[in-house]
Amino acid sequence: MSIYEHFRHDEKEWIDQVLEWRSYVEDTYAPKKTDFLDPRQQTILRSVIGKNGDVEVTFFGGQSHTERKRAILSPDYMTPSSEDYDITLWNIDYPQKFVNLEHREILGSLMGLGLKREKFGDILMDTSKGIIQFYACKEVSDYLSLNFQQVGRNKIKLEELPLEKAIVKAEDGSEKQITSSSLRLDAVISQVVPFSRQKVQQWIQQGNVKVNWKLVEQTSFECKEGDTLSIRGFGRITIKIIEGQTKKGKTRLTVILQKS
Structure with a gap:
């Protein structure tokens, strides 16, 4: 039975990508790190890789209850650390006395920078304290620092924080x-x-x-x-x-x- 029969027709391209990554790890004995994945992509990746082969997959999104996560495919004798996922935490400084920013506005402004959605993880918000943070792939840090300067018409400032300074995200729902x-x-x-x-x-x-x-x-x-x-x-x-x-x-x- 073909592996594709277990999934939707429009997921074939993603499955092919996963199989390519698995072959890379098997052939080179080197790990492969992904961008941020949504829950369905994580499920497919976990299913295709399985649990009994020479390649294992682990996930991390900045903290335990994040929805979007980066994955690392690695030889079964390797155990990735949180630092290996190359995730950066950003804090958004904005005029909170005069402005109320919403999740969709922040995501829309990030997408307006020309980067793929997969380069960003969860957006964390504590509206009672006016704190807004988000996770991103480390490799786009310089680009974000130079280009992410406003949300909508509101000027903002970015500050990179250690992961342990993140708003603690409760398990969703x-x-x-x-x-x-x-x-x-x-x-x-x-x-x-x-x-x-x-x-x-x-x-x-x-x-x-x-x-x-x-x-x-x-x-x-x-x-x-x-x-x-x-x-x-x-x-x-x-x-x-x-x-x-x-x-x-x-x-x-x-x-x-x-x-x-």
């Missing part, structure tokens, strides 16, 4: 066990939100649902482990584990719910 008639997008969402499946289908068809940050308008779209479902006006659902079927043929899942 609440964990919940659900059973669904299938792994269809509408079926899974309707088991989490307090609305009917018909209402959920309308949300999807109206363009209010994204899967792994991509718009999905097909109610029959099949969910997989590691998927993040973003629902406009409600929040996000991350499929942590697909646990198998019940005696009645329903699918048992563990999800993490983050309300907006």
Whole structure:
């Protein structure tokens, strides 16, 4: 059976990249570090590499509960340290008495610098104290220092901090066990939100649902482990584990719910 049969058609390119990295580590006995990966990419990478080969994969995003993480593929006799992931923590100094910055504004301004989303990790915010921080790949530090000088129309100053100075991020959302008639997008969402499946289908068809940050308008779209479902006006659902079927043929899942 082909490895691609376990994944979506549009994930083939990512799987090919993972296989290429694995071959590199096997052939050179040298580690390979990735950019920041979303939860679905992490799931695929972990699945493709497996646990019983000569190559192992580990993840780190700056602290234990970050959503986006860098990965290191390495020979099984190596144990990467946190420093090996080359992650930089940045603090954003802004006129907090006069300005309220939002997550989307910060991410939008970072993306406006011309860098890929994969170069940035989680954005950390403590609005009660006016503290905003974010993680980034170390290799773009000089570029950020020179070019990231404002969010929207607001002037900012960047300060690089040690990782231990980060806002402590609590584990996102609440964990919940659900059973669904299938792994269809509408079926899974309707088991989490307090609305009917018909209402959920309308949300999807109206363009209010994204899967792994991509718009999905097909109610029959099949969910997989590691998927993040973003629902406009409600929040996000991350499929942590697909646990198998019940005696009645329903699918048992563990999800993490983050309300907006």
